Amino acid sequence: MHLIFGGTFDPVHNGHLRLAIELKERLGLTQVALVPCHIPPHRERPGADSSERLDLLKLAIYGEPGLVVDDRELVRDGQSFTADTLRQLRAELGEQKPLAMAVGTDAFATFDRWQDWQQIPELAHIIVVNRPDSALAPESEPARLLMSRRATEAGQLHLQPAGLVLEVELPQLSISATAIRSTIAQGQSPRYLLPDRVWDAIRSNSLYGARSGEH
Ligand code: ATP
Secondary structure, three states: OEEEEEEOOOOOOHHHHHHHHHHHHHOOOOOEEEEEOOOOOOOOOOOOOHHHHHHHHHHHHOOOOOEEEOOHHHHOOOOOOHHHHHHHHHHHHOOOOOEEEEEEHHHHOOHHHOOOHHHHHHHOEEEEEOOOOOOOOOOOHHHHHHHHHEOOOHHHHHOOOOOOEEEEOOOOOOOOHHHHHHHHHOOOOOEOOEOHHHHHHHHHOOHHHOOOOOO
């Protein structure tokens, strides 16, 4: 199975990285592909540009063979739509190979605002990772989608190419990129919330308002 995990990664942090590793192990995969988005359609513009976010991501996974970066959304012009990425991947992988995308509950809660969202389950499985402080509104389209396509165990995802929604409970790390950016902007240290290499690069490139002399 090919599993992608998309996000702004602005910056990537240990919450993202642990999620990717835990999913890889839970699903018995050899790799998970992290897909940074170029211009996020549903968010404010990020605090570092695409190539800076990509560099941080590469530093974060350095030496970890189970994680790879897929930069296709950064090289594609214009907005990043997950449906386009999945169509491209489906064309590359063929019709039969299981393809899945992982999202946090917060992102899945607004899934029905994504471009071509109704086609996404035809292209891939969706793995919804529960996040603290976010839940699906009971009568919402995402909740209905989950009800109608729910997989009862992870193994089912290996048996068909797309179409299932799996909810996964993982140990929670209460880390967010927004909190990291504001910690840095206030001159405080985000150390141990993200890999040291990433924090070093943030300081040396003065990203998010960091001063290069800071610890
Ligand atoms: P922000 O705080 O700026 O919203 P973020 O930390 O949520 O950023 P994103 O790049 O927006 O990071 O998130 C990409 C994906 O990672 C989303 O599906 C989100 O739910 C998930 N995610 C982010 N932080 C965590 C975390 N601590 N644990 C598990 N999943 C996370």
